[in-house]
Amino acid sequence: MKESQKYQKKTVFPKLKPSKIKTEHMQKDYYTSDTQKNARTGDMYEQVKSNLRKCPFCDLKDKYIIYERNETVLTVNLFPYIDSHLLIIPRKHHLKFADINSKEWNSVKYLISLGIEILNKGMNIKNTNILYREGIKAGVSLEHLHFHIIPVTPEFIQYKKDHFLWTFQKINYSPIEIAKKLKKIATKYAK
Numbered sequence: 001m002k003e004s005q006k007y008q009k010k011t012v013f014p015k016l017k018p019s020k021i022k023t024e025h026m027q028k029d030y031y032t033s034d035t036q037k038n039a040r041t042g043d044m045y046e047q048v049k050s051n052l053r054k055c056p057f058c059d060l061k062d063k064y065i066i067y068e069r070n071e072t073v074l075t076v077n078l079f080p081y082i083d084s085h086l087l088i089i090p091r092k093h094h095l096k097f098a099d100i101n102s103k104e105w106n107s108v109k110y111l112i113s114l115g116i117e118i119l120n121k122g123m124n125i126k127n128t129n130i131l132y133r134e135g136i137k138a139g140v141s142l143e144h145l146h147f148h149i150i151p152v153t154p155e156f157i158q159y160k161k162d163h164f165l166w167t168f169q170k171i172n173y174s175p176i177e178i179a180k181k182l183k184k185i186a187t188k189y190a191k
């Protein structure tokens with residue numbers, strides 16, 4: 001059995017009652033360092049998502065934001081596919097690519113570039129994919145427009161002859177740890 005499959009089997013979150021999720025998610029900060037590490041491979045993602053009352057990207061918490069330019073932020077994904085998975089999110093609740101104005105697009109472009117650079121300098125990550133999804137069948141889970149910067153390893157994306165396979169990876173650093181580290185590095189490299 002592959003390491004990633006073993007991990008997925010082991011990581012089972014206790015079933016939480018919906019009322020508990022709402023209380024903890026909305027009033028406290030639900031994402032502790034530990035839950036963040038297992039957020040994607042357990043069933044917490046679906047549970048939290050189905051209990052959201054407002055758009056989480058309209059309500060971003062400062063501590064996760066790495067850098068901001070012109071109302072567009074570079075932040076960590078709280079449900080990372082792999083360590084150091086970042087997101088770029090215009091603060092405005094856009095639903096589709098065509099809604100981004102030129103100022104926001106320039107910021108997105110700048111933050112993609114900055115994100116790639118700080119992953120390289122801070123985490124020694126040299127391989128990344130940029131991902132944008134549009135449309136329900138594209139696998140969009142949160143409608144507020146966002147871009148992903150995803151570090152790529154041979155375990156995460158496996159290229160086969162006629163397809164390729166993405167496998168969520170074991171997380172070693174919680175997103176809050178990544179955010180703290182990259183904030184400092186972003187301040188150094190931002191122009």
Ligand SMILES: [Zn+2]
Nearest residue numbers: 055058093144
């Ligand atoms: Zn929103």
